Amino acid sequence: QVQLVESGGGLVQAGGSLRLSCAASGRAFSSYGMGWFRQAPGKEREFVAAISWNVISTYYADFIKGRFTISRDNAKNTVYLQMNSLKPEDTAVYYCAARRFTTAQTMSVTPGDQWGQGTQVTVSS
Numbered sequence: 001q002v003q004l005v006e007s008g009g010g011l012v013q014a015g016g017s018l019r020l021s022c023a024a025s026g027r028a029f030s031s032y033g034m035g036w037f038r039q040a041p042g043k044e045r046e047f048v049a050a051i052s053w054n055v056i057s058t059y060y061a062d063f064i065k066g067r068f069t070i071s072r073d074n075a076k077n078t079v080y081l082q083m084n085s086l087k088p089e090d091t092a093v094y095y096c097a098a099r100r101f102t103t104a105q106t107m108s109v110t111p112g113d114q115w116g117q118g119t120q121v122t123v124s125s
Helices: 104-109
Strands: 001-007 010-013 018-025 033-037 046-052 058-060 069-071 076-084 092-100 119-124
Touching: 001 092, 010 033, 018 033, 018 092, 018 119, 033 069, 033 076, 033 104, 046 076, 046 104, 058 069, 058 104, 092 104
Parallel strands: 010 119
Antiparallel strands: 001 018, 018 076, 033 046, 033 092, 046 058, 069 076, 092 119
């Protein structure tokens, strides 16, 4: 089990950038596949990006179109989501998820049951 805490959200103008962080406590962080998901008001949670437990692969939702980059620093037990060229439709609560020994593509559909509390991202037009 890991405990996840997201940070880095905030209010930004369209076209701006934010970097989200998800810090994990607990052991064996490097054995976890990690993913970012988001949920906008009135909408279902949707997949954004994931990185495999062995850092070999990353996977992104189609709507990202090269604007976001997921990365991890196992020495810091942290996964990041760099978000550039933000749009108003990116406004949502962003959550990170963790699942042991999971590839990026699998994380996109079966992220498991370990989640952070979320961080709000608001993009103004």
